[in-house]
Amino acid sequence: MRRAALVLHFGAQRGGDCTELRWTDYDGIGLQVAPQKTTDGHHDEAGYLKCPQVLRDALDAASRVGEFILVNKFERKWATRRR
Numbered sequence: 001m002r003r004a005a006l007v008l009h010f011g012a013q014r015g016g017d018c019t020e021l022r023w024t025d026y027d028g029i030g031l032q033v034a035p036q037k038t039t040d041g042h043h044d045e046a047g048y049l050k051c052p053q054v055l056r057d058a059l060d061a062a063s064r065v066g067e068f069i070l071v072n073k074f075e076r077k078w079a080t081r082r083r
Contacts, residue, residue, distance in 0.1 A: 019078040021069045
């Protein structure tokens, strides 16, 4: 839950967009982000967000059990920001 709280707080994205973040979007320094609501599902307006140290530390320490950064207790992608 700590990782989810940090991603939601520092990710500069809506909750639903945070659930779509993949490990391939993280390069060890920042995240490649693309808000779904303003891009209608296209990544034309993607941007780069440099992560603060606390978020980098949490992401670096996390086990990468799947494709997505935020997973539930069953190691599946979060369906929504509320889970």
